[in-house]
Amino acid sequence: MFHPLRVGAVEQLTDDSVAVTFEVPPELHETFRHTPGQHLAVRRVMDGEEIRRTYSICSPAVPAGGVPVLRVGIRLVDGGEFSTYALKELAVGDVVEVMPPMGRFLLPPRPGHFAAVVGGSGITPVLSMAATLLADEPDARFCLIRSDRTAASTMFLEEVADLKDRFPDRFHLVTVLSREEQQSGLPSGRLDRERLTALLPALLPVADVDGWFLCGPFGLVRGAEQALRGLGVDRGRIHQEIFHVDDGSAPVAAPVVAPAHASLTATLDGRSGTWPVQEGESLLETVLRSRADAPYACKGGVCGTCRAFLVSGDVRMDRNFALEPEETEAGYVLACQSHPATAEVELDFDR
Numbered sequence: 001m002f003h004p005l006r007v008g009a010v011e012q013l014t015d016d017s018v019a020v021t022f023e024v025p026p027e028l029h030e031t032f033r034h035t036p037g038q039h040l041a042v043r044r045v046m047d048g049e050e051i052r053r054t055y056s057i058c059s060p061a062v063p064a065g066g067v068p069v070l071r072v073g074i075r076l077v078d079g080g081e082f083s084t085y086a087l088k089e090l091a092v093g094d095v096v097e098v099m100p101p102m103g104r105f106l107l108p109p110r111p112g113h114f115a116a117v118v119g120g121s122g123i124t125p126v127l128s129m130a131a132t133l134l135a136d137e138p139d140a141r142f143c144l145i146r147s148d149r150t151a152a153s154t155m156f157l158e159e160v161a162d163l164k165d166r167f168p169d170r171f172h173l174v175t176v177l178s179r180e181e182q183q184s185g186l187p188s189g190r191l192d193r194e195r196l197t198a199l200l201p202a203l204l205p206v207a208d209v210d211g212w213f214l215c216g217p218f219g220l221v222r223g224a225e226q227a228l229r230g231l232g233v234d235r236g237r238i239h240q241e242i243f244h245v246d247d248g249s250a251p252v253a254a255p256v257v258a259p260a261h262a263s264l265t266a267t268l269d270g271r272s273g274t275w276p277v278q279e280g281e282s283l284l285e286t287v288l289r290s291r292a293d294a295p296y297a298c299k300g301g302v303c304g305t306c307r308a309f310l311v312s313g314d315v316r317m318d319r320n321f322a323l324e325p326e327e328t329e330a331g332y333v334l335a336c337q338s339h340p341a342t343a344e345v346e347l348d349f350d351r
């Protein structure tokens with residue numbers, strides 16, 4: 001599942017962020033070919049403990065037959081073990097264990113009018129979407145509304161400016177800086193539901209946009225979603241990916257009173273097993289005790305790597321920032337957030 005990839009480049013983007021390019025050997029080209037919007041998980045053992053993180057791919061997608069370019073954006077997180085390592089130590093020639101691209105926050109190129117509201121490092125997957133779409137689909141337009149603290153802290157400034165130069169008629173950029181006055185009458189201050197409700201209709205015909213892509217911190221993404229729903233946009237046209245969930249800013253489901261002696265049956269890579277669920281643990285933890293190959297990255301309900309199909313029984317999820325409503329309605333759950341609500345639960349990680 002993880003593959004050792006050599007680091008081909010580490011580029012400083014801002015004081016607190018870098019772009020890391022991994023080299024993909026020919027035999028893994030198809031495995032690592034991404035769709036714009038996807039992310040990948042990395043893992044590293046530090047002080048005897050395995051840590052995993054997910055990072056979005058910022059490079060444009062390369063069609064089948066071409067050599068995939070795997071470049072991710074990494075911003076330093078306070079106390080973040082992997083991001084500190086990436087910014088301070090990672091160098092060309094190092095080898096990192098990387099999982100193939102995944103995620104369902106996607107914009108494969110197609111004709112239409114698309115728009116994104118992003119905050120901070122939320123630009124990363126959207127840069128891949130906009131660059132691929134504009135290059136591959138002449139009948140597509142893209143409006144990017146990005147929010148950052150200051151110009152100096154803005155990731156991928158050059159890449160976004162390059163899109164403006166290459167596609168002046170089809171790429172519309174609006175930058176909102178929260179901690180800096182701007183010239184040319186552009187808005188400043190934080191983007192919240194109220195400001196977006198006023199701003200979006202002034203920028204573009206909201207109802208004509210075929211797909212909205214919201215990416216960044218929880219507060220911004222939720223505010224943008226509420227603004228769009230309030231402006232009459234269909235839920236099916238809104239796609240979102242949350243990068244950071246600040247403690248206290250997101251609702252967590254009430255604790256579950258798990259049935260005594262619950263058991264979990266899980267299928268993974270075609271092999272099934274049944275195990276008792278220990279009190280308080282998530283179903284992912286139950287599986288991991290016996291199957292080290294169970295898929296996960298964030299363990300926080302954000303990345304979606306641990307998605308599984310609920311075959312039978314019922315579960316309660318603490319929180320879910322990764323699955324679309326259609327996926328939960330279809331029976332998918334996040335194993336890292338699930339606790340048994342019935343005495344027997346069956347999950348299938350292969351579906």
Ligand code: FES
Pocket residue numbers: 295296297298299300301302303304305306307322334335336337
């Ligand atoms: S491991 Fe990331 S959502 Fe479960």
